Amino acid sequence: MKTDAEPVLTVEDLTVVYETEQPVTAVKNADLTLHKGEILGLAGESGCGKTTLAYAVNRLHRPPARIASGRITFHGDQGDIDILALEDAELRAFRWERLSMVFQGAMNALNPVLTVRAQLRDTLLAHRPRMSRKEIRERSEDVLTRVGVDPRRLGSYPHELSGGMRQRVMIAMAMLLEPQIMIMDEPTTALDVVVQRDILREIVRLRDELDFAVVFITHDLPLLLEISDRIAVMLEGEIVELATADRLYREASHPYTRRLLGSFPSLSGERGAFIRTGIDETLEERA
Ligand SMILES: Nc1ncnc2c1ncn2[C@@H]1O[C@H](COP(=O)(O)OP(=O)(O)OP(=O)(O)O)[C@@H](O)[C@H]1O
Structure with missing residues (x-):
């Protein structure tokens, strides 16, 4: 990602509610910008709303989930697209051609x-x-x-x-x-560590080559620190922190992020022990 990259997706004030007997506000007033060619990590513990946010961006949310408010805009070569206003046929085309998703458990x-x-x-x-x-x-x-x-x-x-x-x-x-954007929801979680690392390297390399933007979702913060340009941290439906990976590692501002960082023993030393080998300098430049 170039530091002056333009936005490819903007999420403004997005709120998603599961209309169950006790309604759950899974995403609260989320604001997010994804830039061309950027790897944006979305972190946070289970149930914080990562998947709900990602699905809403691709209009994959189903009842009882409801987008209560917000605006999601794709900034394409041929102008802006209001994702929430797309008709079904337009949405089908949009999904693979502009924005595609990779889920956990390929089987x-x-x-x-x-x-x-x-x-x-x-x-x-x-x-x-x-x-x-x-x-x-x-x-x-x-x-x-x-x-x-x-x-x-x-x-x-x-x-x-x-x-x-x-x-x-x-x-x-x-x-x-x-597509210009790929949303990956825990794509490597079920895989063993070596395979996982190989695939992550591949994703970063492909991004470098093809310049698509990636939203990479996982609760594995150390992993995100290694591959992401920026990281958004979610807590109870809110994005509580958004910073470059280095900044987040060195000077996280939210107590929850600091707690999260502290909860991974592997992060007590140098940031990124594995993937950074070979791609660390480029990541430094990009951040
Ligand atoms: N179909 C549903 N009906 C009601 N509530 C739901 C539904 N799906 C998710 N939720 C609630 O919405 C909140 C956010 O869930 P979500 O799956 O988006 O979190 P997550 O961060 O992606 O978690 P995980 O890492 O476990 O996938 C949670 O409180 C969850 O219980």
């Missing part, structure tokens, strides 16, 4: 009876009905290669892949139509 998100090839093809054809077979093959091979999966795996079914590979395929799917 759930991939269709178990379709090969990787078929899933990539179907997603492409749904948005690019005139794409030729050759173009589909080339695009599918290209995205798989980019995420570190051998294109010979195109003929595999999800259960024939390792958990890490399935998650990489999900990232490939999310990249397929070259």
Whole structure:
């Protein structure tokens, strides 16, 4: 991310309420700006509203969740898009082409009876009905290669892949139509540490190469400190802190953030023991 990057998404005064018997305000008056090519970490303990916020941005919230107030604007090359005002057809196109999502547990998100090839093809054809077979093959091979999966795996079914590979395929799917924003909700949480780190490196590298913006959601603050340009910390539905990763690490202003930092023993020494190797200087420059 360049320091002068322009905003690609603005969330203003967003409030989301679950209209249950005892209504739960899961997101309270959230303000957030995501810049082009930025990795924005969204941190906070379980139940603080991270997923609700991310889903609302993509209009994936379902009853009983209701957007009580707010404005969400995508700033595209062809002007601003008011996400909350999109009609269904526009929203379907918007979701893969401008903003895509990667969820935890790729087995759930991939269709178990379709090969990787078929899933990539179907997603492409749904948005690019005139794409030729050759173009589909080339695009599918290209995205798989980019995420570190051998294109010979195109003929595999999800259960024939390792958990890490399935998650990489999900990232490939999310990249397929070259969106400007990818929202990743705990995409590596279920994976073992080595696989997780490999995939995180890949995400940072892809961002450097393709310049899309990422909202990376996890309760794992040490991980966010290593990969994020900026980090937003949520507490009980509110964004209580928003700062560059370095600043947050050195001088967090909110007591909750300081408590959160203190609760990770691995953070008592130097920030970022693993991923920073090799990409730390660029992260310093970007922050
Ligand atoms: N379908 C629902 N009905 C009622 N309340 C809900 C529903 N989904 C979430 N909530 C509540 O909204 C609040 C925020 O939940 P959310 O899942 O967004 O948090 P989170 O930070 O993403 O948590 P996690 O890390 O566990 O996914 C919580 O209090 C949760 O109990």
